[in-house]
Amino acid sequence: MNAPIIDVQVTLSRWPFRRLPLDETPALVEALQSHGITQAWAGSFDALLHKDIASANARLVDECAKHGSGVLLPFGTVNPKLPDWEEDLRRCAEDYGMRGIRLHPNYHGYALDDPLFARLLQLATERKLIVQITTAMEDERMMHPLLQVKPVDVNPLVDLLPTVPGARIVLLNALRTVPAPILPKIIGAGEVYAEIASLEGVGGITNILQHMPAGRLLFGSHAPLFYLESALLKIKESPLTDEQLNGICRENAARVLAA
Amino acid sequence: MLNPPAEIWDLHTHLSGVPGRTPDEKMVNLLGFAERMGIAKQVVFMGMEFSYEPTPEKFRQENDEVLQALSHYHDRAFGFVYLNPKFEKESLDEFDRCVVNGPMVGIKLWVAEHCNAASLDPIIARAAAHKALVFQHTWIKITGNLPGESTPMELAELASRHPGAILICGHCGGDWELGIRAIRPHKNIYADLAGGDPTAGFTEMAVRELGVERVLFGSDAGGRSFASQLAKVYGARITDDDKRLILSGNLKRLLTPILEAKGVKV
Ligand SMILES: [Zn+2]
Numbered sequence: 001m002n003a004p005i006i007d008v009q010v011t012l013s014r015w016p017f018r019r020l021p022l023d024e025t026p027a028l029v030e031a032l033q034s035h036g037i038t039q040a041w042a043g044s045f046d047a048l049l050h051k052d053i054a055s056a057n058a059r060l061v062d063e064c065a066k067h068g069s070g071v072l073l074p075f076g077t078v079n080p081k082l083p084d085w086e087e088d089l090r091r092c093a094e095d096y097g098m099r100g101i102r103l104h105p106n107y108h109g110y111a112l113d114d115p116l117f118a119r120l121l122q123l124a125t126e127r128k129l130i131v132q133i134t135t136a137m138e139d140e141r142m143m144h145p146l147l148q149v150k151p152v153d154v155n156p157l158v159d160l161l162p163t164v165p166g167a168r169i170v171l172l173n174a175l176r177t178v179p180a181p182i183l184p185k186i187i188g189a190g191e192v193y194a195e196i197a198s199l200e201g202v203g204g205i206t207n208i209l210q211h212m213p214a215g216r217l218l219f220g221s222h223a224p225l226f227y228l229e230s231a232l233l234k235i236k237e238s239p240l241t242d243e244q245l246n247g248i249c250r251e252n253a254a255r256v257l258a259a
Numbered sequence: 260m261l262n263p264p265a266e267i268w269d270l271h272t273h274l275s276g277v278p279g280r281t282p283d284e285k286m287v288n289l290l291g292f293a294e295r296m297g298i299a300k301q302v303v304f305m306g307m308e309f310s311y312e313p314t315p316e317k318f319r320q321e322n323d324e325v326l327q328a329l330s331h332y333h334d335r336a337f338g339f340v341y342l343n344p345k346f347e348k349e350s351l352d353e354f355d356r357c358v359v360n361g362p363m364v365g366i367k368l369w370v371a372e373h374c375n376a377a378s379l380d381p382i383i384a385r386a387a388a389h390k391a392l393v394f395q396h397t398w399i400k401i402t403g404n405l406p407g408e409s410t411p412m413e414l415a416e417l418a419s420r421h422p423g424a425i426l427i428c429g430h431c432g433g434d435w436e437l438g439i440r441a442i443r444p445h446k447n448i449y450a451d452l453a454g455g456d457p458t459a460g461f462t463e464m465a466v467r468e469l470g471v472e473r474v475l476f477g478s479d480a481g482g483r484s485f486a487s488q489l490a491k492v493y494g495a496r497i498t499d500d501d502k503r504l505i506l507s508g509n510l511k512r513l514l515t516p517i518l519e520a521k522g523v524k525v
Contacts, residue, residue, distance in 0.1 A: 018436070020459050021496050139456050141400040142434040148401060198456070202277055202292045202481040223459070226487075227494030229260065230457040233486030237296055 004038035006253035009220035022224035025067040043102035047077030093127040100130030113156035151177035161190030195220025205238035268507040269301040271477030286328040304339040304367035315349035339365035365392035374409040375416040387424040396429040411441035418445035453477030462495035
């Protein structure tokens with residue numbers, strides 16, 4: 001695998017519960033580059049719990065500019081439960097020129113059938129922003145006892161997406177939280193993509209392609225919380241055609257970004 | 260990912276979760292994926308369908324499935340015998356059938372009984388007498404363990420009663436930051452890296468707190484991918500020599516006495 005890779009899920013700053021070997025941005029970028037990852041869509045761990053999300057987004061932009069080496073694309077976070085969240089969205093689009101945003105509905109306390117989410121999705125789509133939805137950050141079984149967060153239920157997307165034409169959704173860590181049999185319904189509800197970071201099972205990519213088209217599958221590592229090598233080895237574990245491999249590793253993500 | 264490539268022995272694989280209708284079909288598929296990932300040898304345990312509290316009939320059937328799967332691949336795979344300590348006599352008989360008089364080299368205990376229970380003692384003593392490895396599943400779930408599901412703290416109790424046994428802490432308790440601490444004082448407990456998310460820092464902490472000799476690579480395939488689990492070793496900030504010990508050297512060292520006793524060249 002020598003072709004360049006687009007990683008749609010990395011995260012900067014500090015995971016709240018432990019230090020991670022690659023949680024300094026220069027070290028992360030060096031690791032990404034050493035594995036042929038030429039672009040990575042970066043959110044911030046600060047976005048999970050910080051109320052001053054505007055400063056978390058500002059730091060994310062700053063960090064990507066200072067240490068990103070042209071690899072990191074900042075994906076700011078908007079929390080629609082915060083007062084005047086529309087201004088955060090405006091800054092992401094207008095001031096920072098971001099290509100997308102990353103949402104954490106479970107950490108921010110709303111469900112996808114909340115009218116606030118519908119409005120956020122509508123406004124983000126009008127601003128041509130990709131909307132990443134992280135369905136889970138980690139395994140619920142080992143969460144901190146004082147911070148147990150259920151995975152996001154993505155079923156409301158089925159009814160919502162037809163009402164928001166042009167919406168581009170990238171689900172993060174959903175291939176563990178969304179059962180494979182209901183995946184076609186979710187992926188088919190609109191322009192919905194999923195990435196491989198938390199995909200499991202022997203020959204995982206081969207298996208999941210029986211439930212969704214290869215054109216909707218993206219490369220995501222969930223580094224630095226996960227070892228970067230996990231996603232890289234998954235594309236080796238499953239026997240894939242060159243077309244599937246190029247699509248998953250790069251072309252699908254490039255197409256989402258260009259739209 | 261190492262140069263030259265590391266020899267890899269996988270401590271922890273299953274027939275369940277692998278495509279195929281028979282043990283033989285599943286084994287072919289499992290080995291096919293393993294080969295793509297450079298895995299030379301693997302340990303297999305439990306049958307085509309898992310059972311929390313197997314009756315003696317059920318664990319015998321599961322072990323028969325593993326024996327069948329192994330039958331064509333004694334050069335590439337080893338088996339551990341699945342037992343239920345709630346059936347002490349039947350478990351000892353099954354150990355004799357599959358380990359003493361058969362090709363298997365260890366025991367797998369899952370969630371039928373807490374591993375600090377006295378009912379384990381004769382089984383662990385018999386395993387130690389035959390140099391068989393004892394793999395005990397453990398997890399610490401903030402969402403609640405299964406009724407008979409063991410923790411690493413319970414395994415530590417068992418270890419202090421059986422200092423001569425080779426005990427493996429399955430999944431390192433899942434919540435590995437707790438599991439590693441719980442087994443740390445007991446030099447005869449080894450850490451299985453398998454079966455949880457590839458969370459960065461796990462392997463580094465295990466090596467730091469236990470010493471590299473006590474850390475073993477396992478995948479828990481087919482439920483898990485080989486990729487996510489190998490990443491825990493390849494991605495760790497440890498030396499290449501340490502990676503080689505974890506990927507095969509340590510397991511080879513632990514299995515050598517029982518394999519040699521069976522006349523298998525290592
Ligand atoms: Zn297992």
